Amino acid sequence: MLSYILKRLAIAIPTLLVLIIISFLLMHSAPGGPFTSERELPPQVLANLNAKYGLDDPLWKQIGSYVWGIVTEFDFGPSFVYKDRSVNEIIAQGFPITLTYGLLSFAVAVIVGVSLGVAAAVRHNSALDYAAVGVSIGAQVLPNFVMAPILVLVFTLWLGWLPGGGWQGPEYWIMPVIALSTSFMASIARITRSSMLEVLTSNHIRTARAKGLPERRVIMRHALKPAMLPVISYLGPAFVAMITGSVVVDIYFSTGGIGKAFVDSALNRDYAVMMGVTILVGALTIFFNLVVDILYGWIDPKIRY
């Protein structure tokens, strides 16, 4: 197990390097640059800017010194657009925000989704089942960019219960978490339900019931664990989708999170921020997939690494 983890981590390094090089080249091949603006800069001013940010070096040298800065000093460079700040400062401010509402959304999606799915499967074809399926389909077809303005309309403008956006305390977390978690919650509920239905008809459940175990124990101890396998494999991509979804949350709820910075950096050609966030998201994706694989092995003893 340990050697497997080490091996995966070792593969992660060249993966990240390839990610860095490809993103770097793609970024630089897009038309325009960080200092392209409506007011075209006089050539001399542009030259001064390019010199300051090292953009007048050949690309290979830029990539080289960029990677070197990361490896030796963990320095992701200065932002080309938010000039008072370094990439490290931008990530240090935005990432904890995204992480907070991301993890909360994740927890809500898993807890509510699994409970809903299990309840629906156990009470198969009952009113509860139909209600759960209805809710989850409804929640899934409602994209977060539709849901976010509706939430603000209802809870801020009409009811006046919650602040319409910003990031000052727990009351600011509620709407972002609802907006971000709902569709994942719905997917998890549906996956759990169908997986649970399948497990409930399997031999070991029949055996468990036959030996007279209480139904509650059958479900919680014998059915839930194997039923979780497809859910867990869904969590990896769900995590990545949540990062993407955080853009919408940042835009509609003005959280100041990293998702908006990610999109802006691409639009602004803020190469350094774009690279910094790409590496962060890339590393998190690799890490999360690893966690999912480890969970797999823990849940299903048949899987050995």
Add this chain to the structure above:
Amino acid sequence: MKFRKTMTASALALGLALQAQAADVPEGVTLADEQTYTFWLLDAIKSMDPQINTDVEGSDVLRNLFEGLYNEDGNGELVPGVALDHKVSEDGKTYTFNLREDAKWSNGEPVTANDFVYSWRRLADPATASEYAWYMELMQVENAPEIIAGDKSPEELGIRAVDDHTLEVKITTPLPYFPQMLVHGSTFPVLQSVVEEHGDDWTDAGTLVGNGAYKLVEHQLGERVVMEKSDTYWDAENVVMEKITALTINDVNQALTRYLAGELDRVDIPAGQYPRLKKEYPEQAVSTPYNCSYIYMLNVGEKGPEALKDVRVRKALAYAIDRDIIVERILQGGQKPSYNWTHWAIADFERPELDWADNMDQAQRVEKAKELLAEAGYGPDNPLDLTLQYNTSEDHKKIAIAASQMLKQVGVNLTLDNYEWKVHTDRMQSQDYDMARYAWCGDYNEASTYLDLLTSYSGHNNGEFYNDAYDKLMKDSKTAEDPQPLYQEAEKILAEEMPIIPIYHYANVDMIAEDIEGLPENNVNNTWYGKDLYRVAE
């Protein structure tokens, strides 16, 4: 703006100091207990450094944290800032500013002429690599181009401190509107000791030292900026507003919802919603002229299409577009249809009579357009195909679709190309387009901020329209006793040559809370200062 004309007289001290400063609360008005003002920002503030900032939104914040030589009042007229008044030399090239002695930095140190010297040098210094370094060139400060090019040292810039409270600036050509340009944020002073001690971090909340009426208390990037009244400001006793907050909300509709929920005191109205809001909230929905002009730029240069080199075609394109429909049906926010380049509300500027604008109705223009196209050899058998590119935005798209329908009537097939902002700009700047959506916002309240753009020596003339007579007019205007007639001539040349298709002049369409007073009502740059605001009790 009257005093500008008198300025050519030398050694004239301006009698500005007597004018009202800070919040001008009329007698009998009861102030609210809580003096707070919350306004909306579309995006995160890119920089709080006066010499680095390039954004209008950044300037809105900077004007509260710093103070330049002059400020503007609600009508766009100059009022004293750190400078009480100034004298101009006989040749119009040397300005001597008399600085107030009671101006202080937020750390208690006095604001001196040397602070301005340091900051202006810093703006031009290649080491600063400011995107607004060109503003020093625009101001014609002596040696600015050479310093930016690295050929001279920043110490050679035409600015010097005669003593602590006397500042002398030398410019290369007399600029009648030079004092107007001093309202711009990039000319604000910064404190050398603080900048040098903290480097790029000097603008962090808690570290930033300014000389404005407010000090920076909190800055959460992309979330909010909080400023509180500064006790060291020279006019602090007349500053009523205690706390100013800027909230970043990236979606304009969301911002409106939050305004309606009472979270904001001012917000932009999304396109098309002004009529409804005006009806529902007549006291809050306001539309005021705003210093930007929306056009379709035509590529008349080498790389442009053959057809656009023909002035008849250019005129036909301009004539065929019905601006009233665009303004009244699409934008619906009090914008004005435009037939010329300079914004109608620019101080002292009066549009000359233009045949196509004043003596024709739209039906006649369309007829004329058809005639001109036929003369140029285009018609049903030989239709004219052009592309119109615009940057991503719902409004630009709607206008482009309308324009393509209008041009179809006269037999022009317009292909619409949508690009994201940077690509759009990049293509325009490399003349890789036929027609392109463009807007220019004036740097100051004077017509040359528009008209200079279309000279052959301007850095922004992306349509490559070169006209000697036009260039000469603009050069002459710099030294003319009264440049206005020259500006009118320049506009006439534009109407005759039609290198750009004017579409409309911007308006600021806002919701403003009823109890907030002191925001400018007649300032085309919408330059506002927190120190002028106050909230009345309900």
